[in-house]
Amino acid sequence: MRFRRRLPSLTGLLMLEAVLRRKSFTAAAGELGVTQAAVSRQIALLEDELGQPMFLRKHRAIEPTAACLTLGLSLAQSFANIVDTIEAIKASSQAVVTIGATVAFSSFWLLPRLADFRDRNPGIQIRVISQDAKIDLDSGEVDIAIRYGSPPFGDGTVIASRxxxxxxxxxxxxxxxxxxxxxxxxxxxxxxxxxxxxxxxxxxxxxxxxxxxxxxxxxxxxxxxxxxxxxxxxxxxxxxxxxxxxxxxxxxxxxxxxxxxxxxxGRYNVLLPLKARRTIASDQAAAWLTAALHG
Amino acid sequence: MRFRRRLPSLTGLLMLEAVLRRKSFTAAAGELGVTQAAVSRQIALLEDELGQPMFLRKHRAIEPTAACLTLGLSLAQSFANIVDTIEAIKASSQAVVTIGATVAFSSFWLLPRLADFRDRNPGIQIRVISQDAKIDLDSGEVDIAIRYGSPPFGDGTVIASRxxxxxxxxxxxxxxxxxxxxxxxxxxxxxxxxxxxxxxxxxxxxxxxxxxxxxxxxxxxxxxxxxxxxxxxxxxxxxxxxxxxxxxxxxxxxxxxxxxxxxxxGRYNVLLPLKARRTIASDQAAAWLTAALHG
DNA sequence: AGTTGACATAACCTAGACTTATGGATGGAG
DNA sequence: CTCCATCCATAAGTCTAGGTTATGTCAACT
The missing domain is CATH 3.40.190.290 (D-Maltodextrin-Binding Protein; domain 2)
Known part of the structure; x- marks a missing residue:
């Protein structure tokens, strides 16, 4: 899929979506922070590219054609999809994932491998709690724990084990x-x-x-x-x-x-607290731990 | 949903998708028809905007971060979705939909209303076959027929009736x-x-x-x-x-x-041939006929 | 050690996008 | 009925995001 040559101006598409939503060139222009003329021109260009009008110019109103409605739906979904992903990524750059493990496991297994995770997930900050005493999963202090023993455990879900x-x-x-x-x-x-x-x-x-x-x-x-x-x-x-x-x-x-x-x-187990709030960041960390433990 | 302020440069996103697919800035630049420097700069800008790197610069290779992979998937789906819609619309501008009806129905019902359809679907050309003899749906000559009588009919599906x-x-x-x-x-x-x-x-x-x-x-x-x-x-x-x-x-x-x-x-029935090839254009025409008949 | 192939950076350039200014249309207020 | 208000269209000029050229850096290969 080489998209560039199969796509008209993305700005134009963005404008079309706004026009469709606001049912007005002028209103869309306001929303987009540009002038009405800019919108008019982009829509005209787009209509040219598509080979057919997108809006019927009624007197003080416009009416979208059927094709325009179809396109608008597709655009709204697609842009929303992208925006969601982007915002999740931006959010993950402040995200902190706390991993609990024993001192020995932290020192000898986790820390040497953590560099790889940090490379692959530069946005995610990792906090490691190294303690040999049993980690309390219910306290919400850790997002993921590695515990040695024989599953199952009452306070968490085992998502990987070796x-x-x-x-x-x-x-x-x-x-x-x-x-x-x-x-x-x-x-x-x-x-x-x-x-x-x-x-x-x-x-x-x-x-x-x-x-x-x-x-x-x-x-x-x-x-x-x-x-x-x-x-x-x-x-x-x-x-x-x-x-x-x-x-x-x-x-x-x-x-x-x-x-x-x-x-x-005994086994090393990757544990998620039973009522953990799942975030992109903790999901990524959990997935990586699982892969690393099995690899 | 005001997308503009929540979206980084769409060109940058397009480039990121290409880079991810080609696993190389240089290759992506080639595909996009720009220079390697342009890609490098757009990706850098994007990483700045997102607050985290999208690619790890290995020696003569790059490795996408987890966040980048997530974003890439979302982008590929979204762009593909948009491209599909756009191509369907472009195709529909050459599309011809043939509607069969009796002379009386064509003259007195269809033709006066056709202007509305043509307004709403400027890309779609309509061909009307007016004949009082029963229209042969199996011949593939018409995409939609309006037939007076009592459904069901053996050669087509009734999608609307009055x-x-x-x-x-x-x-x-x-x-x-x-x-x-x-x-x-x-x-x-x-x-x-x-x-x-x-x-x-x-x-x-x-x-x-x-x-x-x-x-x-x-x-x-x-x-x-x-x-x-x-x-x-x-x-x-x-x-x-x-x-x-x-x-x-x-x-x-x-x-x-x-x-x-x-x-x-008897009833007026909108009929689709049993083995009709469905197109956007014929779907639009069928939907409009249905709405017009019931309205 | 030199070559090669990949990405980075800086300074400059340009075309696409935006603005300003103006015109045309018409429903609705007075 | 007239004129105003409010839409969109168009033309010409301006600007900036995005692109180019040129050069740098790095490390795996010969």
């Missing part, structure tokens, strides 16, 4: 330094102590993978983010959650220690 | 001249002889109105049109069909001789 795997990871430098082979008591285990999430402990991991030794973590952190930073710094082996450490696996700052993997039963 | 009444009429001059009172053997009866339609004869009329005398028509014509012209010329009393003589009653060239009226069981 599972995760756990694997022991370390820095490539540590990987080279340690003795090849399976994890053993000689490795430095880095542990996360936190009550707020089912962060698997090394004891649980080793039990599930039927190891024959006991882990004696040499480093303990109360935030998963610090655990991972320590591992990247070559301080030992940490339990890596696939989604969270994906960027580090990709840039090579973390590597799996071995091939062992464990699927956790 | 009954008619018969009354004795004469010129006002004759009315003054004749003796007041009911029709009598002294009146000059004008008769229509024709096999093609159930033109009521004076004999039938007088029988139905239980008259006590016999009509001896002094003038006979084989076309109803001539019968009516003779009556208007003051040559006597004719049987007037309401729909056909309406204009003469209105302009006073014919008056009812008395209050007697007879409803005929």
């Amino acid at each position: 599972g995760d795997v756990i694997m022991p990871v370390c820095s490539p430098e540590y990987f080279r330094r340690r003795a090849a082979g399976p994890l053993s008591a000689k490795d430095d285990f880095i542990e996360t102590d936190a009550a707020d999430r089912s962060w698997l402990s090394w004891t649980q991991w080793l039990a599930k993978s039927s190891a024959t030794f006991e882990a004696r973590p040499s480093l303990r952190f109360n935030h998963y983010t610090e655990t991972i930073f320590a591992a990247r710094a070559g301080q030992g082996v940490a339990l890596g959650w696939g989604a969270l450490i994906q960027t580090f696996l990709e840039d090579g700052t973390l590597v799996p220690c071995d091939d062992s993997k464990l699927m956790d039963e | 009954g008619d009444v018969i009354m004795p009429v004469c010129s006002p001059e004759y009315f003054r001249r004749r003796a007041a009172g009911p029709l009598s053997a002294k009146d000059d009866f004008i008769e229509t002889d024709a096999a093609d339609r159930s033109w009521l004869s004076w004999t039938q009329w007088l029988a139905k109105s239980s008259a006590t005398f016999e009509a001896r028509p002094s003038l006979r014509f084989n076309h109803y049109t001539e019968t009516i012209f003779a009556a208007r010329a003051g040559q006597g009393v004719a049987l007037g069909w309401g729909a056909l003589i309406q204009t003469f009653l209105e302009d006073g060239t014919l008056v009812p001789c008395d209050d007697s009226k007879l409803m005929d069981e």
Whole structure:
């Protein structure tokens, strides 16, 4: 569809629509902020282009032809459609979408990917609330939340969801330094102590993978983010959650220690508050989160 | 809806749509028949107006933002809608609609009203086929037919229909001249002889109105049109069909001789051929015929 | 390192759009 | 019946949005 050559002057069309609505050249001119002569001329040009009159000139009135009425309807709908879209876009440029997620998810998954969203949606401002305590969806403080657990949840609608795997990871430098082979008591285990999430402990991991030794973590952190930073710094082996450490696996700052993997039963869920006010901006953000989580 | 102040430059929008479709400023410029710089400037202006970028400038490519995609969709639909309407209107200015009707109906009903249709639909040319023989709808020669009779008909769809009444009429001059009172053997009866339609004869009329005398028509014509012209010329009393003589009653060239009226069981029907190709023009004509017949 | 192909920017130009001024028509007030 | 008020049309001149020319910038390719 190459429109330009198939369309007459858009100004003329805009004027025709106004004339039709006001049933008068003069009134339309007033509305459009131009003179009556300008309207008269544009309509005349348009009639010329279309090969037929659009208005019958009665004495102190005009009467639209049938074709004009048809065109007017089409124009009114189309312009209204465009205006609506434009106003939605303008409005979205002040829009703020608040996303709630845990500290670990924010740091390791959301923030690295947010640049992409901001590129694609320059008008939309994103506010991230990072808190490990369960986010209250009913308070209306967040527009979208990412929550780890098993759906469904009573306070929100799950619009996207993915599972995760756990694997022991370390820095490539540590990987080279340690003795090849399976994890053993000689490795430095880095542990996360936190009550707020089912962060698997090394004891649980080793039990599930039927190891024959006991882990004696040499480093303990109360935030998963610090655990991972320590591992990247070559301080030992940490339990890596696939989604969270994906960027580090990709840039090579973390590597799996071995091939062992464990699927956790929990899932990352994108949640919309039950009575959320939907806006273009929050829809866009939700759509992007969904796509990013599944990609 | 005052659109002008709520819309940015329509040229800019047109360009945005082209850019989105071609995924390139340069290509869009080519399509629009302007330079790349013009497109660049219009898009920049538009982005300014909307308060946010529409395209991310990648190295030798551009990537539309989400808002841009939304807008592009809306624009494409709206412009396509407008273009379709405009092309239909342009096409209709060469359109010819053929209407078939009897000679009497054409002369006395259709032609006097046709000026109004031509005013309202200056683009549409009307061709009238006047023939008293039954019109063959299957031949495709006519787009619309007006046929007198009782629906339904096997060869077409009835989209409008009205009954008619018969009354004795004469010129006002004759009315003054004749003796007041009911029709009598002294009146000059004008008769229509024709096999093609159930033109009521004076004999039938007088029988139905239980008259006590016999009509001896002094003038006979084989076309109803001539019968009516003779009556208007003051040559006597004719049987007037309401729909056909309406204009003469209105302009006073014919008056009812008395209050007697007879409803005929036949109806005027607007018929569309079963397998008619519908066009804007024929739709308009059909709609107008329907409205005119009922009004 | 140079070439190439994409978009950006600045200064200038022009045609389409607008204005001013005037005329013609006619329903309606006086 | 006359004249006024209020429509739209037209012509000629003016202006500005939109366009051009010319040049710049950038980064992926040779």
